[in-house]
Amino acid sequence: MTHPRLSMNHATIKHADFDAALAAVTAAGYESYGTWREPVQAIGLAEAAKRFADSGLRLSTHCRGGFVTMPEGEARRAAIADNLRGIEETATLAAAGAPGSRAVFVLVAGGIPAGETGIADARARFADALAELAPEAEAAGVTLAIEPLHPMYASDRAVVSTLGQALDLAAPFDPAVVGVTLDTFHVWWDPEVLPLVARAGAEGRIATYQVCDWKTPLPADVLLGRHYPGEGVIDFASITAAVERCGYDGDVEVEIFNEDVWSSPWDEVAARTATAFDAAVAPYLTATAIPTLVE
Amino acid sequence: MTHPRLSMNHATIKHADFDAALAAVTAAGYESYGTWREPVQAIGLAEAAKRFADSGLRLSTHCRGGFVTMPEGEARRAAIADNLRGIEETATLAAAGAPGSRAVFVLVAGGIPAGETGIADARARFADALAELAPEAEAAGVTLAIEPLHPMYASDRAVVSTLGQALDLAAPFDPAVVGVTLDTFHVWWDPEVLPLVARAGAEGRIATYQVCDWKTPLPADVLLGRHYPGEGVIDFASITAAVERCGYDGDVEVEIFNEDVWSSPWDEVAARTATAFDAAVAPYLTATAIPTLVE
Numbered sequence: 001m002t003h004p005r006l007s008m009n010h011a012t013i014k015h016a017d018f019d020a021a022l023a024a025v026t027a028a029g030y031e032s033y034g035t036w037r038e039p040v041q042a043i044g045l046a047e048a049a050k051r052f053a054d055s056g057l058r059l060s061t062h063c064r065g066g067f068v069t070m071p072e073g074e075a076r077r078a079a080i081a082d083n084l085r086g087i088e089e090t091a092t093l094a095a096a097g098a099p100g101s102r103a104v105f106v107l108v109a110g111g112i113p114a115g116e117t118g119i120a121d122a123r124a125r126f127a128d129a130l131a132e133l134a135p136e137a138e139a140a141g142v143t144l145a146i147e148p149l150h151p152m153y154a155s156d157r158a159v160v161s162t163l164g165q166a167l168d169l170a171a172p173f174d175p176a177v178v179g180v181t182l183d184t185f186h187v188w189w190d191p192e193v194l195p196l197v198a199r200a201g202a203e204g205r206i207a208t209y210q211v212c213d214w215k216t217p218l219p220a221d222v223l224l225g226r227h228y229p230g231e232g233v234i235d236f237a238s239i240t241a242a243v244e245r246c247g248y249d250g251d252v253e254v255e256i257f258n259e260d261v262w263s264s265p266w267d268e269v270a271a272r273t274a275t276a277f278d279a280a281v282a283p284y285l286t287a288t289a290i291p292t293l294v295e
Numbered sequence: 296m297t298h299p300r301l302s303m304n305h306a307t308i309k310h311a312d313f314d315a316a317l318a319a320v321t322a323a324g325y326e327s328y329g330t331w332r333e334p335v336q337a338i339g340l341a342e343a344a345k346r347f348a349d350s351g352l353r354l355s356t357h358c359r360g361g362f363v364t365m366p367e368g369e370a371r372r373a374a375i376a377d378n379l380r381g382i383e384e385t386a387t388l389a390a391a392g393a394p395g396s397r398a399v400f401v402l403v404a405g406g407i408p409a410g411e412t413g414i415a416d417a418r419a420r421f422a423d424a425l426a427e428l429a430p431e432a433e434a435a436g437v438t439l440a441i442e443p444l445h446p447m448y449a450s451d452r453a454v455v456s457t458l459g460q461a462l463d464l465a466a467p468f469d470p471a472v473v474g475v476t477l478d479t480f481h482v483w484w485d486p487e488v489l490p491l492v493a494r495a496g497a498e499g500r501i502a503t504y505q506v507c508d509w510k511t512p513l514p515a516d517v518l519l520g521r522h523y524p525g526e527g528v529i530d531f532a533s534i535t536a537a538v539e540r541c542g543y544d545g546d547v548e549v550e551i552f553n554e555d556v557w558s559s560p561w562d563e564v565a566a567r568t569a570t571a572f573d574a575a576v577a578p579y580l581t582a583t584a585i586p587t588l589v590e
Contacts, residue, residue: 118530
């Protein structure tokens with residue numbers, strides 16, 4: 001049986017369109033699905049929401065926004081507008097999803113704009129964007145989930161590199177409005193990861209928990225070096241137990257960026273993901289169902 | 296004029312033998328040189344020390360030891376013995392070098408041993424190795440300089456990933472015996488880098504300051520993605536100023552791992568390194584000579 005808290009993040013079956021993804025995920029017995037913007041936009045939000053409602057799946061997250069580190073100007077205004085659309089998509093899909101759906105919009109900060117030296121200005125501009133987006137998210141009932149990315153992406157993808165930094169950025173806001181995305185791939189190496197998970201839990205900021213594994217050598221494109229849980233070096237026992245101790249009882253997404261996974265049939269990927277999850281992650285989960293479903 | 300605090304780390308001219316390196320570095324007007332073990336061992340320590348003394352150069356560091364994260368057994372004993380040889384090499388070369396030479400032996404922790412899951416045990420075993428090596432270093436008058444490496448190397452090369460972690464590991468020991476290696480490439484992304492540099496200075500732990508730049512895309516072998524200062528995104532102004540505020544007044548090494556740099560003529564590399572250093576780093580140095588020389 002597929003674990004009731006396991007969610008398939010669409011990035012793991014990246015080349016599936018929305019219908020193919022829903023079909024693969026439901027056929028494999030998943031209860032939950034984490035959407036990405038492109039396949040939703042390809043058929044339009046209203047149609048995607050309708051088909052999502054028909055699928056009977058929960059929404060775990062909608063991925064992803066952010067990428068707002070540029071100075072004020074046309075490109076920044078376009079990025080803010082795009083994030084506002086993402087907030088609307090998230091609210092709509094969550095409302096269409098089964099009970100227990102989470103209106104969580106994952107934010108990746110963005111990198112250092114071309115030609116700039118230093119990372120401090122880009123970080124400050126991402127913080128400014130949060131302040132601009134938070135009231136809109138609150139009005140829509142959406143949680144913005146800042147995702148710290150592994151420091152190897154600090155220059156070109158995410159100037160937010162640690163869970164501590166993400167929590168500091170979230171601190172000025174209501175935890176229902178700004179939280180963090182906790183992805184094992186990005187934080188496993190941090191000597192402070194366990195105390196930081198505890199802090200995130202105490203502050204009510206864990207908006208989603210994502211799992212995949214790290215191993216070396218990294219591929220030529222370091223973005224694509226993610227693996228099924230259990231295939232690498234990450235200690236899912238200690239991190240997952242720390243997340244559970246915080247009282248996190250939501251879905252757990254498997255999000256894998258990997259060319260070999262992407263080129264495999266989606267039903268195979270869905271089955272293998274469930275098997276890997278059962279072996280490497282599920283034993284450390286204490287809640288075995290989503291609370292909203294059992295109420 | 297080549298900056299008096301600029302040191303050529305041998306890794307930047309990796310394929311030069313010891314004599315060729317000394318010739319290139321002195322011809323380019325450097326006062327200081329950071330040795331690597333292989334070219335020293337190729338001619339023998341006594342002979343290397345003699346030729347180094349004849350060169351008139353200072354020693355900035357000797358690179359490198361560590362790689363002791365394995366469990367107790369034959370391989371670990373061999374690694375400890377190798378580190379003891381490195382301590383002896385460092386003391387001998389520093390004694391042979393010009394006044395102002397620093398007996399600093401750089402330590403890279405090592406990765407997670409094959410087949411292990413989780414990073415905590417490997418970290419603990421590196422801490423154990425420090426406790427075993429420190430008395431030997433103290434007896435030899437050598438400072439062990441723990442080098443935190445970028446988190447992308449956490450699994451296969453260095454389980455010590457942040458300056459804060461390196462300082463915590465050094466804390467039980469006299470700062471003259473265990474310090475840290477501060478390399479911009481490895482720490483630039485850390486949101487806490489400036490306060491951590493200040494902490495390192497306040498605790499007397501900055502054993503050496505190394506500079507090279509970060510830019511993306513990373514090469515297929517992520518070990519080799521280092522660049523001349525000023526060619527990437529690192530803010531050398533703020534980090535260098537923070538190091539200087541601590542009172543660090545020693546040599547500053549340029550250490551670049553890059554196939555293109557390695558395949559260039561060594562005199563060209565030495566000249567280009569000096570030019571890049573003058574533009575990107577030197578303006579933020581307050582002390583312009585090595586104290587021992589001017590006393």
